[in-house]
Amino acid sequence: MESATPVIVAIDGPSGTGKSSTSKAVAAQLGLSYLDTGAQYRAITWWMVNNGIDIDDPSAIAAAAGKPEIVSGTDPQAPTIFVDGVDVAGPIRTQEVTSKVSAVSAVPEVRARITELQRSLAASAEHGIVVEGRDIGTTVLPDADLKIFLTASPEARAARRSGELKGADVHSTREALIKRDAADSSRKTSPLAKADDAVEVDTTDLTLAQVIECVVTLVEEKRAGK
Ligand SMILES: Nc1ncnc2c1ncn2[C@@H]1O[C@H](COP(=O)(O)OP(=O)(O)O)[C@@H](O)[C@H]1O
Numbered sequence: 086m087e088s089a090t091p092v093i094v095a096i097d098g099p100s101g102t103g104k105s106s107t108s109k110a111v112a113a114q115l116g117l118s119y120l121d122t123g124a125q126y127r128a129i130t131w132w133m134v135n136n137g138i139d140i141d142d143p144s145a146i147a148a149a150a151g152k153p154e155i156v157s158g159t160d161p162q163a164p165t166i167f168v169d170g171v172d173v174a175g176p177i178r179t180q181e182v183t184s185k186v187s188a189v190s191a192v193p194e195v196r197a198r199i200t201e202l203q204r205s206l207a208a209s210a211e212h213g214i215v216v217e218g219r220d221i222g223t224t225v226l227p228d229a230d231l232k233i234f235l236t237a238s239p240e241a242r243a244a245r246r247s248g249e250l251k252g253a254d255v256h257s258t259r260e261a262l263i264k265r266d267a268a269d270s271s272r273k274t275s276p277l278a279k280a281d282d283a284v285e286v287d288t289t290d291l292t293l294a295q296v297i298e299c300v301v302t303l304v305e306e307k308r309a310g311k
């Protein structure tokens with residue numbers, strides 16, 4: 086019989102490195118829950134935009150941070166994200182939200198609120214969970230059983246992203262990614278960073294299947310060592 090101890094896996098890295106695709110597949114293969122923390126930051130950003138909060142005013146964002154109710158469904162086969170009962174899976178992927186999410190997620194009150202949600206979801210996952218984001222290994226779940234930090238060249242990441250956004254050209258996608266990485270890496274409160282004990286995987290020349298296999302093997306090794 087497999088160990089019944091829940092396993093906690095943290096997967097961090099910049100945009101387009103394969104965090105979501107890898108995390109979902111690994112969680113599905115191993116029977117674990119899955120949490121996309123970027124979707125939570127996008128959801129609170131969507132709410133701020135829809136409620137007329139000035140994104141350039143951190144104190145206005147901080148004052149509103151506790152208002153929206155954000156609920157994440159953690160089934161890797163069908164992850165969901167609701168804000169005040171509204172399914173926002175589509176609206177949180179617009180260019181407008183993407184361009185504003187770094188400013189909203191830099192506000193400490195927003196991070197405190199979302200981090201608490203993330204920790205409570207991780208603690209209640211019966212078989213364990215794969216949590217992906219920017220600060221999971223460093224701040225949200227520093228005691229995770231396994232930490233992975235995914236990287237890839239800006240060119241590979243931009244090509245992957247513009248393949249998804251029909252009509253978007255690779256050059257402007259690359260510029261937007263680099264700008265968002267810089268904002269996420271330089272903010273004061275829990276920036277995008279590799280934890281000292283994270284395993285770094287450069288996915289530039291790997292297929293998605295190879296990355297999934299690599300992470301599944303690392304989780305199984307950890308479990309066997311328990
Ligand atoms: N190793 C890979 N090789 C090629 N394409 C990939 C690879 N990993 C992910 N992708 C593709 O790149 C895009 C972005 O992946 P995603 O998992 O959303 O990245 P992230 O969550 O890090 O932003 C998706 O279309 C995905 O299918």
Ligand SMILES: Nc1ccn([C@@H]2O[C@H](COP(=O)(O)OP(=O)(O)O)[C@@H](O)[C@H]2O)c(=O)n1
Nearest residue numbers: 100101122123124126186187190218219220
């Ligand atoms: N743990 C996390 C996850 C995301 N984020 C923020 O949320 C944004 C969107 O994250 P995402 O994972 O949906 O981004 P993509 O990789 O899908 O482009 C990031 O650019 C960060 O500003 C964060 O601050 N901390």
